Amino acid sequence: MNISNKLMLIVILTTAEVSITVFSAFEIAKGAKFHQLNFLHLKYINQLTKTVKKIKNDTPVDINTIEFDILAIKQQPIDCLDEVNYLNRVIMKVIKTDQALTICENDIEIADKALLSVTQYKKGELSRDDFLLNLNVALDGFNQHSEMFEEPIRKTVSFILITLIPLVLIISLFNIILISYLSRTISSSIRNLTILLTSKPEDSTNLDDELDKNTTGELKALVIAARQRIKDDLLNIENSIELKAIVNSQTASLQQANDELAQFAYRASHDLKSPLSGAKSLAQFVIQDIEAGDIEEACQNAKIIYQQMEKLETLVVDILLLAKADIGNENEELIDFNQLITDMEERLAWLMKDNPCTLTTNINLSTPIKSEKARFAQIIENLISNGLKYYDTNKDAPYVHCDIFNEQETFNITVTDNGIGIPDKHQSEVFDMFKRFHVEASSGSGLGMALVKKHIEYLDGEISLQSSNSGTTFKITIPMDKLR
Ligand SMILES: Nc1ncnc2c1ncn2[C@@H]1O[C@H](COP(=O)(O)OP(=O)(O)O)[C@@H](O)[C@H]1O
Ligand SMILES: [Mg+2]
Missing domain, CATH: 3.30.565.10 (Histidine kinase-like ATPase, C-terminal domain)
Incomplete structure (x- = not known):
């Protein structure tokens, strides 16, 4: 398995563990809230009981206080039902604690009936005794519901504690084992690779085989990419060394060609100069001979001039041939x-x-x-x-x-x-x-x-x-x- 896949698995497991833990905490907190609502329910029932007693004793009572108390009593079952989501309903049905929900619904129904009696009493449609009777019936119902409500809620909370906490613990344990196994495999493959790379194989083909056998996934890709990069760098260095060598040898041959050219120019002009100066002095003699009327001597010197010129011609022809030989x-x-x-x-x-x-x-x-x-x-x-x-x-x-x-x-x-x-x-x-x-x-x-x-x-x-x-x-x- 690739290192990235292993790390992804660790992330998924940790996320699941955290989610379940948070979910459990919320569910347990919900149980606590239900207890609190039931406590409030009892408080308002108590308040209503006192008011009903006052009516019975003919103590004057504001009828609106009774209405307010009943509305307050009705609010807790409403809040309870609001808290319960679809999953809670399923769980409660499975573990048979869903009567808590029925209790809430019945409680609301009783409250509605009591409110109706208040309205009828206000309008004078209901006698005082009937009104008191209805209120007492409602109080009985409320009290009964409060008592019955605690049991299923307690059961539900303890079910959550019993199931979710061990589940979280099992997942955590599994997670710890898996993470330590995965981290061990990751570090062992890194260690193997380090040993392989530091163990100086006899040749590079050996290293390739060993890499194929012992390395997979990202590590292999990493090593291959690094080797390629090093190869490219070495090639660049080799190329630059080669280039330097080429430049050096070309500089040397240019230097040599330059020296040869200088020598050639010197020798060529030297060899060209001697027949030319010889011919020049001889021409001077020819002029003197002609002026002195010594034609024979003049002819003799002119012949030598001719020979010198022939030499000169040979030299020039040879230089030209030499210059053309390279092309x-x-x-x-x-x-x-x-x-x-x-x-x-x-x-x-x-x-x-x-x-x-x-x-x-x-x-x-x-x-x-x-x-x-x-x-x-x-x-x-x-x-x-x-x-x-x-x-x-x-x-x-x-x-x-x-x-x-x-x-x-x-x-x-x-x-x-x-x-x-x-x-x-x-x-x-x-x-x-x-x-x-x-x-x-x-x-x-x-x-x-x-x-x-x-x-x-x-x-x-x-x-x-x-x-x-x-x-x-x-x-x-x-x-x-x-x-x-
Ligand atoms: N066959 C040969 N026998 C003896 N010496 C030779 C022979 N070929 C060349 N040489 C020597 O090498 C020199 C260079 O030859 P070359 O370049 O042809 O110049 P050259 O213009 O003198 O003929 C000659 O001057 C000569 O001393
Ligand atoms: Mg020759």
């Missing part, structure tokens, strides 16, 4: 890798000319690759051009080999050379911007590998390198899902 800017298309290699060889003609390296490529794809062609062109071109640039002059047969193939889940590019390799201590910096470890071997912007890395990250792929002084291998894997 998907081209349409995806099926890539023809044979054509891509042919185009690349054309672009690298300047590097391949007079280069002792042998470039071989092997393309083995079982499924078409769909992506942004420019990204793959830049990746492959950078890896191959590095192999060609940083070959080992001491080796008899320098080579660069590029393998393009796919497996079930991955697309792979491997570029291997037997060049000079990358010193161990610099291998972790290969993908950083402007990092160059063989400045004397060949020219370049130092942005190629950073660009490759950005493309691979964009495609969710991975790049690794193995390098020693006998050569370098770059391995790239990209999930096929990104390329369908």
